[in-house]
Amino acid sequence: MAEIPFVAPPGLLADYLSSIRPLVTVICISYNHERFITASIQSVLNQTYPMIELIVIDNNSSDQSAARVEELKQLHPKIQFIRNTENIGNCRAFNQGLKLAKGRYVIDLSADDLLHPERIARQVAGFDRLAGDYAVIFSNAAFIDETGKLTGYHFPVGAAGQATVDVPSGWVFKEILASYFVSTPTMMMRKDVLESLGGYDESLSYEDFDFWVRTARNYRYHYQDEVLTSKRIVRKSLSSQFQDRNSSLLSSTLKVCYKAFDQCQSSDEYHALASRIRWFIRQCFYAEQFELAFRFKELLEFMEKPDFQTVFILRLCKWHVPINGLYRRYAQWQQNRQMSQGDVRMMV
Numbered sequence: 001m002a003e004i005p006f007v008a009p010p011g012l013l014a015d016y017l018s019s020i021r022p023l024v025t026v027i028c029i030s031y032n033h034e035r036f037i038t039a040s041i042q043s044v045l046n047q048t049y050p051m052i053e054l055i056v057i058d059n060n061s062s063d064q065s066a067a068r069v070e071e072l073k074q075l076h077p078k079i080q081f082i083r084n085t086e087n088i089g090n091c092r093a094f095n096q097g098l099k100l101a102k103g104r105y106v107i108d109l110s111a112d113d114l115l116h117p118e119r120i121a122r123q124v125a126g127f128d129r130l131a132g133d134y135a136v137i138f139s140n141a142a143f144i145d146e147t148g149k150l151t152g153y154h155f156p157v158g159a160a161g162q163a164t165v166d167v168p169s170g171w172v173f174k175e176i177l178a179s180y181f182v183s184t185p186t187m188m189m190r191k192d193v194l195e196s197l198g199g200y201d202e203s204l205s206y207e208d209f210d211f212w213v214r215t216a217r218n219y220r221y222h223y224q225d226e227v228l229t230s231k232r233i234v235r236k237s238l239s240s241q242f243q244d245r246n247s248s249l250l251s252s253t254l255k256v257c258y259k260a261f262d263q264c265q266s267s268d269e270y271h272a273l274a275s276r277i278r279w280f281i282r283q284c285f286y287a288e289q290f291e292l293a294f295r296f297k298e299l300l301e302f303m304e305k306p307d308f309q310t311v312f313i314l315r316l317c318k319w320h321v322p323i324n325g326l327y328r329r330y331a332q333w334q335q336n337r338q339m340s341q342g343d344v345r346m347m348v
Contacts, residue, residue: 024120025053025103025191029093030111034063035146036232037111041072041079044109049121055080055097056111059087065111091200091207098191098199106191108207113185114144114230123188126224135193135219141183141229151233154183162225169223173216177260178272182221184208186229193219204252213260243328245288253280254292257299274303278310286327290317 026044030037044054056079058066066083073079082096094108105127109115123137130137140163141154155163168175175181189211197214200207242249257277264270277300284293297314300306306314316323 021049021051022104022124023051023053023102024049024105024107024124024188025055025097025101026107026109026115026120027094027097027101028054028056028109028111029059029090029097030056030061030065030069031059031087032061032063032065033111034061034065034068035112037065038068038072039148040109040111040114041069043114043116045072045076046117047115047120048117049124052120053080053101053103054078055082055100057082057093057097058084059089059093060084089202089205091204092202094207095199095202098194101191103191106189106194108184108187108189110185110232112232112234114232116228116230119228120188122226122228123224126222127188127190130222131220133218133220134222135190135215136182136221137188137224138182138221139186139224139226139228141186141231142227144230144232146232146234153227154186154231157227161227167223167225168221170220171216172221173213173263174266174269174272176212176216177264177269177276179276182208182212183229183231185231201255204255205248206252209253210256210259213256213263217263242283243287243324243331245324247287247289250280250284250287250289250292254295254299257296261299261302270303274300277303278307281310282313285313285317285321286323288320288322288324290320293317 028037028041028044033040041054041056044052054076056069058069058081060083069079069081073081080100084093084096088096098106105124107115107120123139126137127134140157142150143152143154145151155165155167158164168181193215197211201210204210257273257280260273261270264273277296281293281296281300284290284296293314294317297306297310300310
């Protein structure tokens, strides 16, 4: 009698494959991304890495974003799709996806950004070579405009495509406090670390600064010197919303700064945070969120006395100098100039 080959049940087969090639969950959050979401999802479907779980969440878009997802789901039934009946914000929407995620690693994908075909394979291979105290792999990113045209890079690159500047890697808590350097859409995160944090903080308007502060104290970050993601620069980007008079982003930032203050352990770390807070005070002035500037000042004074420039900015805040309109015109001019020169890293 011929021997009957053993065929593993689907669940066991999936577990076996996952043990060899870990599952990666991509959580794609959309709000009015009709023009871009098809390309964004297609960039996930086009990955060379086979073990991918894709969860798409629409935050009650008023355009045809959800219809575009439904069209793709007809062709790719394994796409998990959540349609919210209200815009619950990015942090809460991401946590919806995180509760469903089965992957060892997670990517938070905005529905206007693009993964390059080797992105997931390269980052999984990177994690395979790292010690267990690494929570995040991040890389360089290309910047594209609304038409998909290349406009620059997060870190400037040379002829070989590698960064021409030193990028922090390893224990980066102080660097996280001092400046924005991690390109958020390039991150691959360990799911167990996200779960240990309870996911993103849903009381906040945006997630990345808080996530960095809460992880970089206890985990290492690894910079992978490759361009593996295209970040789309759009007119109403998150960074531009910091300029809005009624934006909640700066008040969320103050909450994160208090969290960071509680975790500082050295004078260098306090100094790095103080430097960042002085920058946020200027942003409060430009956004005409004058009272909030003084709340940042209260935290600053736990670490350092305000310098002359900060004192001057606070005096202008006290006088309620109407600066927002002028600053927004200047910021738009600067954005146009930087994009024309292929240098937009400091803009986002």
